[in-house]
Amino acid sequence: MQRPALRTIASFLTIVCFATISFGIPCPQNNGEQPRWVTLRINSLVRAAYAAYQNEKSEASYARIVKQFDSAIRQCRLSQDSDFTDRYGNLIEYLRLLSLAQTGDHELGFEVTDKEYFAETAPYAAIPDFLLAPQFLKAVSRFEGLARAKAMLREMNAQRAPDDQLIFFSYSSRHLGTPDNRNSFRRLLIVLPGNKQKDIPEQWVQFGIADPGRPHSVRNISVVAIRPAANNTNNIYFKDYFRTYHRNGSISVKGRWELGEGDDNCVSCHKSGVLPIFPVAGSVSRNEMSFVDQVNQRFMNYLPARFDKYLDVTKFGPGLGSNRSDAQLSSAIKSHSARLRTCSACHEPQQLNPLNWPMDQTIISSFGKGGRMPEGAVLSGYERQQLYNQLVRDYFATDDSRPGVLKSWLMDSAEGR
Numbered sequence: 001m002q003r004p005a006l007r008t009i010a011s012f013l014t015i016v017c018f019a020t021i022s023f024g025i026p027c028p029q030n031n032g033e034q035p036r037w038v039t040l041r042i043n044s045l046v047r048a049a050y051a052a053y054q055n056e057k058s059e060a061s062y063a064r065i066v067k068q069f070d071s072a073i074r075q076c077r078l079s080q081d082s083d084f085t086d087r088y089g090n091l092i093e094y095l096r097l098l099s100l101a102q103t104g105d106h107e108l109g110f111e112v113t114d115k116e117y118f119a120e121t122a123p124y125a126a127i128p129d130f131l132l133a134p135q136f137l138k139a140v141s142r143f144e145g146l147a148r149a150k151a152m153l154r155e156m157n158a159q160r161a162p163d164d165q166l167i168f169f170s171y172s173s174r175h176l177g178t179p180d181n182r183n184s185f186r187r188l189l190i191v192l193p194g195n196k197q198k199d200i201p202e203q204w205v206q207f208g209i210a211d212p213g214r215p216h217s218v219r220n221i222s223v224v225a226i227r228p229a230a231n232n233t234n235n236i237y238f239k240d241y242f243r244t245y246h247r248n249g250s251i252s253v254k255g256r257w258e259l260g261e262g263d264d265n266c267v268s269c270h271k272s273g274v275l276p277i278f279p280v281a282g283s284v285s286r287n288e289m290s291f292v293d294q295v296n297q298r299f300m301n302y303l304p305a306r307f308d309k310y311l312d313v314t315k316f317g318p319g320l321g322s323n324r325s326d327a328q329l330s331s332a333i334k335s336h337s338a339r340l341r342t343c344s345a346c347h348e349p350q351q352l353n354p355l356n357w358p359m360d361q362t363i364i365s366s367f368g369k370g371g372r373m374p375e376g377a378v379l380s381g382y383e384r385q386q387l388y389n390q391l392v393r394d395y396f397a398t399d400d401s402r403p404g405v406l407k408s409w410l411m412d413s414a415e416g417r
Contacts, residue, residue: 027078028078039411045066046398048065078092110307110310117310124237125238125239127221136149142210153166166192167190168291170209170285171283172187172280173185190206191295201227204295219244221240223239225237233305240257265358271347304351304353316356320395321347
């Protein structure tokens, strides 16, 4: 049995521990206390983001820290402090957007609710009726029917004008499974030309294709729509659909969100709007290889990409791209230090958009270690691994003496405005 004094001490320590976890360090009492107060929380935020980037199991902890940091700023009324907002305006807005994406009705990560987004963008991201015809859906829903589906698309092209031809090919993705089946990598991509004069967006409609002998194991259909906007930019819209296979053999298609099956943060993967296609070697037939080049050229014509009124990606700060001097780099990659700085040369708002947090680890690592980034670099697998590791460390570093890209921007966010 514990002595009364020990029980009292234990209870006191429990209360103190709980208070520390719940409330953290008290609000800064003056401007002189603000930098340390902010630094401690930025360090926690960046470390949590890095953990979530590396392992999705850490996402719950990351979301909790985002919420706590955002709440602390509001509870301490720092957003009403003109000196604080002048210096940390980008931090306040960054936390607002990160917090918004954690709410149940903003899974897409946009400024408006998912319901509003899908309602307002429905005219652009709807699947065309001819791709929902029962015969086509039946053919495209299994690997064994893929040849028939392509034959039907060729028949459609025979009835279409030369400048309205569908571009299509099947391939296997190098890195991404479908939203409904992470082990499914086969795709049929169909690009539908748009018409700027009639305000008809160009569309990339992608069907997940089941592996041989596994019908109905893939449900996803993704649509990315590209609509020309002002100042030679393009607005990009997204929507995922799921197929439902009924017992009578019929197939229905409905939005993933409308089916109540959630959704994903679009821009965490689609920083550049549309993603270029880099198929698994040998997965595209010889007579379709030219179509891969065609659609990737179209991708370049969609830049710079914007997300209409729904999100301003510049509010997430600069992206990957080393901020280290050559003297601070590991000896293994000093000879390639210029490559570390080329990411931000292309991935900036007027081109491919920054590769900033939130971002998808699978895509970044696949492009970097798989030989697609930096563009034109001839490096060994070991060198690519080293470059990738350095870029990620340089982005998420929290050392006070050598802060990384993200912390540097958050700590001195007034400079980025």
